[in-house]
Amino acid sequence: MPKKTLSINGKKHEVTAPDEMPLLWVLRDLLQMKGTKFGCGQGLCGACTVHQDGVATRSCQLSLGDVEDSKITTIEGLSDDATHPLQEAWSKYNVPQCGYCQPGQIMNAAALLAENAKPKEQEINDEMEGNICRCGTYDRIKKAVYFAAHKKEL
Amino acid sequence: MNIITRRDFLKLTGLTAGGLVLGTQLQGCSTKTPSDFRANVFINFLGEDKVQIVCHRSEMGQGIRTSLIQMMADELEYPLEKVEMIQAEGDKKYGDQNTDGSKSIRDNWIRLRELAASTRNLFERAAAKKWKVSDKECKAELGYIICQSKKMSYLDLLEEASKLKPIKARLKEKSEFRYIGKGITSLDIKELISGKAVFGMDFELDSEEMLFVSLVRSPVPGGKVKKLNDKEALKVQGVKQVIQLKELPQDMNTSNSVGVVATNTWAALEGCKQLEISWDLSSVNKMNDKKMQTALKTELNKSKPGKIYRKNSSKEKVTPKSTYKAEFYTPFLVHAPMEPLVATAKVTTDFCEVWAPTQHPQRARTSIAKFLSLPEEKVKVNVTFLGGGFGRKSQPDFILEAVYASQILKKPVKLTWSREDEVKHGFYHPSALQRIEVGLDKDKKPLNWKHKSVFSSMMSVFSPKVTEPADWELALGASTLPYHFKNIEVQASHVETPVRRAWLRSVHNIFHAFAIGTVIDELARQVSTDPIDFSLSLLKEDQMVEKQDINRLRHVIETVREKSHWKKRQAEGKLLGFAHHYSFNSYLAFVVEVEKVDGELPRIKEVDCVLDCGQYMNENIVRAQMEGSIIFGMSIVNYGKITLDENSAIEQGNFDDYPVQRISETPKMNIHLIDNGLAPQGVGEPAVPAFIPAYTNAVARATGKNIRELPIKA
Numbered sequence: 001m002p003k004k005t006l007s008i009n010g011k012k013h014e015v016t017a018p019d020e021m022p023l024l025w026v027l028r029d030l031l032q033m034k035g036t037k038f039g040c041g042q043g044l045c046g047a048c049t050v051h052q053d054g055v056a057t058r059s060c061q062l063s064l065g066d067v068e069d070s071k072i073t074t075i076e077g078l079s080d081d082a083t084h085p086l087q088e089a090w091s092k093y094n095v096p097q098c099g100y101c102q103p104g105q106i107m108n109a110a111a112l113l114a115e116n117a118k119p120k121e122q123e124i125n126d127e128m129e130g131n132i133c134r135c136g137t138y139d140r141i142k143k144a145v146y147f148a149a150h151k152k153e154l
Numbered sequence: 155m156n157i158i159t160r161r162d163f164l165k166l167t168g169l170t171a172g173g174l175v176l177g178t179q180l181q182g183c184s185t186k187t188p189s190d191f192r193a194n195v196f197i198n199f200l201g202e203d204k205v206q207i208v209c210h211r212s213e214m215g216q217g218i219r220t221s222l223i224q225m226m227a228d229e230l231e232y233p234l235e236k237v238e239m240i241q242a243e244g245d246k247k248y249g250d251q252n253t254d255g256s257k258s259i260r261d262n263w264i265r266l267r268e269l270a271a272s273t274r275n276l277f278e279r280a281a282a283k284k285w286k287v288s289d290k291e292c293k294a295e296l297g298y299i300i301c302q303s304k305k306m307s308y309l310d311l312l313e314e315a316s317k318l319k320p321i322k323a324r325l326k327e328k329s330e331f332r333y334i335g336k337g338i339t340s341l342d343i344k345e346l347i348s349g350k351a352v353f354g355m356d357f358e359l360d361s362e363e364m365l366f367v368s369l370v371r372s373p374v375p376g377g378k379v380k381k382l383n384d385k386e387a388l389k390v391q392g393v394k395q396v397i398q399l400k401e402l403p404q405d406m407n408t409s410n411s412v413g414v415v416a417t418n419t420w421a422a423l424e425g426c427k428q429l430e431i432s433w434d435l436s437s438v439n440k441m442n443d444k445k446m447q448t449a450l451k452t453e454l455n456k457s458k459p460g461k462i463y464r465k466n467s468s469k470e471k472v473t474p475k476s477t478y479k480a481e482f483y484t485p486f487l488v489h490a491p492m493e494p495l496v497a498t499a500k501v502t503t504d505f506c507e508v509w510a511p512t513q514h515p516q517r518a519r520t521s522i523a524k525f526l527s528l529p530e531e532k533v534k535v536n537v538t539f540l541g542g543g544f545g546r547k548s549q550p551d552f553i554l555e556a557v558y559a560s561q562i563l564k565k566p567v568k569l570t571w572s573r574e575d576e577v578k579h580g581f582y583h584p585s586a587l588q589r590i591e592v593g594l595d596k597d598k599k600p601l602n603w604k605h606k607s608v609f610s611s612m613m614s615v616f617s618p619k620v621t622e623p624a625d626w627e628l629a630l631g632a633s634t635l636p637y638h639f640k641n642i643e644v645q646a647s648h649v650e651t652p653v654r655r656a657w658l659r660s661v662h663n664i665f666h667a668f669a670i671g672t673v674i675d676e677l678a679r680q681v682s683t684d685p686i687d688f689s690l691s692l693l694k695e696d697q698m699v700e701k702q703d704i705n706r707l708r709h710v711i712e713t714v715r716e717k718s719h720w721k722k723r724q725a726e727g728k729l730l731g732f733a734h735h736y737s738f739n740s741y742l743a744f745v746v747e748v749e750k751v752d753g754e755l756p757r758i759k760e761v762d763c764v765l766d767c768g769q770y771m772n773e774n775i776v777r778a779q780m781e782g783s784i785i786f787g788m789s790i791v792n793y794g795k796i797t798l799d800e801n802s803a804i805e806q807g808n809f810d811d812y813p814v815q816r817i818s819e820t821p822k823m824n825i826h827l828i829d830n831g832l833a834p835q836g837v838g839e840p841a842v843p844a845f846i847p848a849y850t851n852a853v854a855r856a857t858g859k860n861i862r863e864l865p866i867k868a
Contacts, residue, residue, distance in 0.1 A: 001391075018391040025420035029366070034356035035349020037541070039492050040573040041423070044809040047492055075349035082348040090347045094339045094774050097782055098215030099346035100353055100492040100541030125818040132809060134492045134542050135215040136785025137778070138820040 004068055008033070009077025019065035024048045026064055027074060035075035035103045039132070046131030049104040049111075050074045056111035058130075075103035078110060086110055089144035097135030105131050109145045118149050191316040193273040195247050196266065197230065203297075203309055204236045210248035211258040212513050213241075213342070214491075214543035215782070216838045217775035218258045220341045222266065224333040225259070225771055229270035229326060231294035232308070234333060239341060244515025244535035253513040254548050254657065256738040256836030259771050263834050267325050275323035280314035281306055296332075328769070328831045335829075337774030342539075354496045354511030354538040359566050365415050367559045367569045368422040369399065370429050371579050372409035373803035374652055377433040379410055386428035387414055392421025396429070399558055403525060405615065406551045407654050413559055419570050426572075435801050439652040443797040443805075446651060447483070450587035453608045453647045454481070460606060460647035463628040464700075468640040472601050474593030478677060482590075482669040483863045486796035487583035487658055488806070490814060493541020494576040495552035499559070500566040501526065506533045510553045511540035518550040522557050544786075545657040549581050549615075574807040581656030582796055582804075584610040586665040590673045593641075598681045600692070602641040607632050607666065611648040612655045622648050631666030631737060631843060634700040636707055637674075637692035652802040663737040663843035664790060668864065671733035671847025676860060684724070685732045685851070686715050702736045710734060710743040710764045710828065717826045718745035718762035729756065731852025735844035738836025741766040741828075744848035746821075748856050755867060756856035758788065758849065760822040763841060768832035776837050780825045783841035789815040790842070791849050792867040813868075 006013045008031070015030050027033045027050070036059055039047030043058040050059045051073040078084045082091070086109050096102045105128070112119060112127040119127070124145050133141065146154035191199040198206040207226050213219045219239055227234045242248050250261065278292040281299035284306070285292070292301045297308050308315070326334075345351035358364065372378070384396040393416045402408040414425030441449070453460075497510035506526055512518050515535040523530045540547055556569035571579075586609035593602030611623040623646045625633075633644045658664070678688035690711060697704045711734050715721070723730060729750070734743040743764045748756035763780050770776040793813040797805045806812040850861045 021391075021420055025418060028356075029418035029420065032358075034352070034358075037353075037492070038355060038419075038494070038570075040808050042573070042808050042810070045492070045573075079348075082344050087347045091339065091343050094337075094343065094778065096215075096340065096343070096346040097217070097778060098213075098492065098540060098542045099342070099351055100355075100539075102346055103349040106347060125820075128817045130816075132492065132814055132816060134490060134544075134786075134814060136782035136815065138785060138815075138817040139781050139823055140778070141817065142820065 004064060006067060006072065007070070008072045009074060015064070017064055019063060021064045022060050023050065023062040023064060023067050023072070024059040027059065033074055033076050037100055037104060039101065039104070045101070046108055047101050047104040049107040049131065051107060051111055054111065054114055056108045075107055078106065084110065085148040086113070086144065089148040092147065093140040093144045095137050095140040095144050097137055101131060101133045105133065105141055109148070112145070113149055119145070121146065121154060191312050193276065193320070194269055196226065196269055197273050199308070199312055201312065203307070204238055205230070205232055206238045206240050208240045208242050208248070210242040210251050212251070212253040212515070212537050212540055212543070214253065214513065214540035214547065216779060217340060217772060218253065220338060221259060221771040221775060222262065223341060224336070224338055226266055226270040228331055228333040229267040230274050231296060231332070233296045234338070236297065241537050243537065244519040246516060251514065251516050252548070253543070254545060256839045259834045260739065260836065268322065271323040271325050272320045276315040276318050276320055277308050277311050279318055280311040284311070284314060335770060335773060338772055339774065351539045353493050353541045354509065355493050355541060355570070357498050357509045357538050358568060359498065359500065361566055363565045365394070365563055365565045365567050366417065366419045366422045367413050367415050367567050368419070368426045368572065369411040369413045369555060369569070369575070370426050370431060371411040371575070372433050372435070373578070374435060374438045374801055375407045375409050375654060376438045376652065377409045377435045379412060379431055380434040381432040382412060383430040386430070387425040390416070390421055390425045390428060392417045393425040397559070397562055399555065399562070402551060402554050402558070403521070406549070406554065407614070408551060415563060419568070422570065423572055438802060440800060441651060441798060441802045442800045446585065446798055447587070449649045450585065450608050453649050454587050454589055454606060456647070460608070460645040461622045462643065462645055463625060464633040464642060464644040466642040472593070472640040474601050475596045476594045476598070478592040478594055478673070478680070480590050480673050480676065480860070481862060482588045482665070482672065484586050484665040484668060485794070485864065486585045486653060487790065487794045488577050488580040488796050488812065489544040489546035489658055490577065490812060491540070491542025491544055491546060494573050495547070495571040496569065497553040497556035498566065498568040499553070499556035501557055501560040504528070504532055506557060507536070508534070508553055508557060509536045509538055511538050511543070511547055512550065512553060513540065513543045513545070513548040514550070517548070518553045521550045521554055525554055525557060526561065544659040546580060549656060573809070577807050577812055578804045580804070581615070581654045583658035583664065584612065584655045586662070588665065588669045590669055592673065592677060600639060600677060603635065603637070603639040604643045605632055605635070605645070605669070607646040608649060609662070609665070610651045610653065610655050612657060614654070615656050620648055622646070627662055630662035631670070631735065632662070634702065634736065635670065636699045636702050636704060636736060638694040653798065659786060660737065660839040660842040663735065664846065667733070667735040667843035668846050668850065671735065672850060672861065675731070675733070675847065675851040675854070686711060686720060689732070689734065706741050706766050707734065707736060710741045710766050713826060713828065714743035714745050714762055714764040717764065717824065720745055723747070729852055729856040731848045731850065731855060733844055733847035733851060735840070737840040737843055740835045740837065740840040742841050742844035744845050746845070746848045746852040748852040750856055756853050758819060758821045760824070761845070762824045762826065763845070764826045764828065765841065766828035766830065767835045767837050767840070768830065769834045770827060770837070771834060773827065776827060777825045779837050780841050781823050784823060784845050785815050785820065787842045787845040787849065788819065791846055791864055793865050795865050795868045
């Protein structure tokens with residue numbers, strides 16, 4: 001198997017793996033970047049959300065072959081010290097309960113804000129609909145995304 | 155660090171039931187080295203300006219790590235920011251670690267505060283001795299002891315304090331609480347929002363030897379592998395071998411399974427998809443969903459009554475003029491925590507260590523020791539963060555599988571479940587069929603109450619032969635009926651099924667509260683009475699009923715009426731539903747508003763929730779639990795449904811056919827907490843069952859149709 005070079009969080013990483021291996025598992029098992037979570041394996045829950053060239057994408061549905069020429073950003077690359085405005089808002093509203101889905105939620109929200117800096121409540125709902133939180137932190141997610149964008153309470 | 159001997163351990167466990175005899179407890183485990191003063195198994199001073207406090211319960215989103223630590227730091231009078239949290243491994247020296255039943259706070263409220271207070275007291279007495287003043291003149295404040303103008307840190311008093319014999323010390327009054335009750339942000343927040351928190355799914359040993367395993371299990375417990383073709387599986391890049399596992403011990407009720415061993419998780423999961431297995435299901439009791447429902451119906455309609463779980467009989471003869479009768483069906487449910495099941499195990503000839511997202515590390519430890527025939531001292535169970543639990547991670551089956559695979563392979567193993575594995579091989583919340591009959595007088599006022607609940611008992615977790623539900627299963631919302639009727643009778647029966655059952659968050663309260671809350675609402679509508687007035691009219695004043703303080707119950711109901719502006723909104727024609735329920739020792743009342751949507755079921759708009767859980771530990775976390783319970787309840791009402799195919803195998807597999815609530819339907823939520831300073835009670839579970847009938851009653855009001863079955867959207 002030939003080596004593949006991936007661009008993740010601004011750094012080059014070399015991996016040797018089959019083309020069909022999902023990016024999720026390349027990140028988690030080959031590169032030891034465990035922030036991106038496995039939730040459903042079918043693109044149904046959003047726990048594995050990363051950015052592919054700035055677009056929120058489910059990494060369980062991206063194969064290694066798909067991403068060779070892409071710039072990938074994961075939760076590890078969002079900020080150095082949990083200081084991204086979304087992470088600060090997440091902290092302000094004490095959003096996480098178990099926390100397992102939250103890296104995916106935050107990555108999805110970060111792509112949303114990059115595209116639409118001042119989303120309305122309905123737009124937040126629409127864009128975050130693909131990310132499941134079984135603990136039910138949705139109300140706080142919505143408030144945190146809104147606050148990060150508008151610097152005022154929803 | 156001192157090793158705790160068996161003798162000390164016995165002392166410790168003997169102490170946990172009642173009050174603490176601290177002297178004996180602390181003597182057993184304090185070291186005499188002044189630089190490292192382990193005051194007890196929970197509190198350890200490291201000889202620097204910080205203290206380690208142990209959290210012995212599992213964190214699965216309920217905020218227990220923050221809550222327990224803030225409770226102990228408060229009583230210890232130590233600054234929270236200088237506390238290092240230590241997650242306990244499974245060990246009986248900590249007392250009960252079974253993180254379920256919403257009891258982590260209520261069971262430890264006195265016990266752990268006493269422990270922290272007696273530790274604080276050591277420093278007060280050490281300072282008093284040093285300054286030659288009375289103990290009472292020395293006051294602890296955030297890691298210092300102060301007496302008039304003198305001030306000394308715990309650190310400087312460490313050596314002196316470690317020589318003293320601990321005694322029982324005064325606990326703080328509510329007015330003195332520094333942290334208890336405050337809405338402190340999760341102490342784990344940074345790890346949780348940066349992807350750095352280590353969940354069971356994220357744990358890995360730094361070892362070249364590490365193997366990754368996933369299993370294909372029999373579609374139904376009891377199945378056996380008839381034919382196996384692993385040719386294609388072995389072709390998957392990274393797959394090393396295929397193994398067979400026998401069934402786990404009886405209480406797990408599993409079957410044999412086939413494991414794919416690989417160099418990474420994906421290869422293991424992918425290999426499983428490529429296995430061709432035909433299963434011998436001849437010994438399995440075949441019961442499709444229709445047959446299961448018929449079995450429930452047959453049992454419900456048996457002329458012979460079920461076992462009686464409560465009976466209150468009036469001396470006078472009561473002859474109802476009519477009977478209001480309603481039947482309720484609720485299906486099986488699965489937990490679906492966001493983190494599927496996973497465990498890492500390292501088994502050597504005489505030791506086993508595991509790392510797992512477990513709610514019950516002691517049960518896991520005992521099960522592993524038994525499985526491997528090792529003494530418990532030779533088994534170590536480390537607890538990771540849990541990516542949700544909801545009861546599923548109380549069961550040690552997924553941990554035993556990892557242990558078993560590691561034993562076979564003689565290498566450390568990480569065993570990962572897919573989402574489909576989690577949905578199809580659960581311990582399910584049982585389906586239930588219930589009938590409530592209310593005898594009415596000529597004015598349709600209720601006289602008699604008769605409730606029959608038929609379901610598959612969860613006692614199967616504890617015993618292979620189940621003939622009837624346990625008393626505590628009916629005390630989950632049915633036999634605990636708070637209302638006053640002339641005659642009350644609560645019956646129940648068990649129906650045998652091949653489906654594994656166990657507890658899901660809130661347990662049988664889910665179906666019992668749904669049935670009772672619906673009947674009360676329907677009765678109120680029948681006589682055109684306000685449902686809140688109607689509910690209150692069924693309560694007797696100044697009375698304890700089945701351990702419930704009726705005054706507290708009355709108070710949450712009246713509070714939700716006031717806070718939700720019930721009367722005003724009723725008058726405006728808003729579509730409102732009301733219900734209340736007592737469970738896990740807490741009192742809940744809900745008002746839910748829905749609005750009509752063209753061509754669809756009504757949409758939830760706003761929720762008012764009133765909780766009386768006594769003293770709440772962390773206001774922010776308690777509010778979060780109420781919010782999460784509403785969403786969890788919505789998933790149950792709208793979508794929750796597990797069904798059986800003709801082999802009694804589970805038909806659902808992922809979030810497409812087992813949908814859960816998503817963000818867009820999130821209602822406006824107004825959470826009102828009663829601040830009465832009474833002993834703290836359950837928080838994680840009691841809101842779910844109270845919310846469910848409030849929601850369905852609002853929907854029934856909007857559609858004009860009674861709701862007798864869940865879910866309503868599937």
